[in-house]
Amino acid sequence: MTAQAQAVLEEAQPYLDELEQRLEAAVERYPGVVGAVGRDAIGAGGKRLRPLLVHLTAPDREQALRGGVAVELAHVATLVHDDLVDGAELRRGRSSAWRAHGEGAARAGGDYLFARAFRELAVSGDLAGVEILARACLAIARGEAMQQRQVRDPETPVEAYLERISLKTGKMFEAACLLGSRDPRLGAFGLALGTAFQIADDILDCVGDTIETGKIPGADLREGVPTLPLILAARQDESVREALTGGPTQGVLVRVAATDALERSRELALDYARRARGFLQEEPELEALTHIVIDRER
Numbered sequence: 001m002t003a004q005a006q007a008v009l010e011e012a013q014p015y016l017d018e019l020e021q022r023l024e025a026a027v028e029r030y031p032g033v034v035g036a037v038g039r040d041a042i043g044a045g046g047k048r049l050r051p052l053l054v055h056l057t058a059p060d061r062e063q064a065l066r067g068g069v070a071v072e073l074a075h076v077a078t079l080v081h082d083d084l085v086d087g088a089e090l091r092r093g094r095s096s097a098w099r100a101h102g103e104g105a106a107r108a109g110g111d112y113l114f115a116r117a118f119r120e121l122a123v124s125g126d127l128a129g130v131e132i133l134a135r136a137c138l139a140i141a142r143g144e145a146m147q148q149r150q151v152r153d154p155e156t157p158v159e160a161y162l163e164r165i166s167l168k169t170g171k172m173f174e175a176a177c178l179l180g181s182r183d184p185r186l187g188a189f190g191l192a193l194g195t196a197f198q199i200a201d202d203i204l205d206c207v208g209d210t211i212e213t214g215k216i217p218g219a220d221l222r223e224g225v226p227t228l229p230l231i232l233a234a235r236q237d238e239s240v241r242e243a244l245t246g247g248p249t250q251g252v253l254v255r256v257a258a259t260d261a262l263e264r265s266r267e268l269a270l271d272y273a274r275r276a277r278g279f280l281q282e283e284p285e286l287e288a289l290t291h292i293v294i295d296r297e298r
Contacts, residue, residue: 001295005288008056015055015064016048022069026116037097037109038116041076044092049197049293050075050176053190056285057180067179070120070133075172077113078140080106085144086223090216121179129179136175143167152224154234154244161228162195169201170194189279189286196272197293202227203265204296206256218253228268232261269294 027038051068058064082088083096084106090096098106114137121129146164150156173194177186205220206229220227221243226234233256234241240259243252256262273290280286 002288002291004284005292008285008288009292011285012052012055015061015068016052019048019051019065019068019072022065023072026069026073026120027113029116030112033101033105034109034112037080037101037105038076038113040094040100041080041091041097041109041113044094046072046076046092048072049289050172053173053176053193053286053289054180056283056289057177057183057186059181064180066120066124066126067129067176070117070129071136071172071176071179073113073117073120074133074137077110077117078137078172080110080113082144084110086219088219128182132175132178136171139167139171143169143171147225150226152245153226154231154241156226156231158228158231161226161231165198165202166191166195169198173197185279185281186286189276192272192276192279193290193293196269196276196290199228199265199269199272200294200296203229203262203269206230206253206262218249221249221252221256228265229256229261232264233259236261266294 023042024039027035027042029035048068050071051064054067054071055064058067079091080097083091084098084103088096089099094100096106097109101109117133118130121133143164143166146160146167150160150164170191171194173190174187175190177183177190180186202220205217205227207217219225221230224244224246226244230240230244234244236259237255239247239252239255243249273294276290277287
């Protein structure tokens, strides 16, 4: 991590500490099963990159906190639902919501988190913010539907993969920047940054360490999700292709690493990070984030 990136994170720590307090207060509003799901989901932690983007683009602290809480609650809600849809048993090294509380509770808990997210904005009369977050959530739903169509399809075009991750990940990064700034230029920065982030995340799923990432590597391969490294590797190695269609996955990540798919994926992630920097105008804190999202271990 660069010195500039470290400085950004240190400067933001008081904001992030207060953000955690507000997140906890939001999910505790209604105790019971949905509150327990929300509490566990928030308590699992995370990078809090989306609230950090709100913080770095907002004109004042209250807007940063309000938008940061809203975008993180919505993001965590999508994770709860994603784990349910994918049957993922771990989330950041802990039992996923559906595994710990049951499928029905996880579904209701995710809905609760979405509702709490929109209330954070609505209670202050921020209708523009509600619209921004609503568009992002609709994009995520479209991206999830696209992913379900692409599952087990090694022929998924790279362009279709990029469209999917821009919807599922990029649009929430875009929303974070818009909740902070209402500036389309910074929204475009967030969209490119989110795409870079997701490509880097998909690379980590092929090479990451369970202790660092909190999940067992190869989840995308086992679930048949055609990420960029897997799409590229499947074009070069028949065993990767077969694994993506539902065949044996044992030892396949080694075969992925033997191709140039990881290097090519990283180059595209770096390219999207460069695109993101192209939208900036003397904003070093945001520029530092373009390095943080690429050079990470989890």
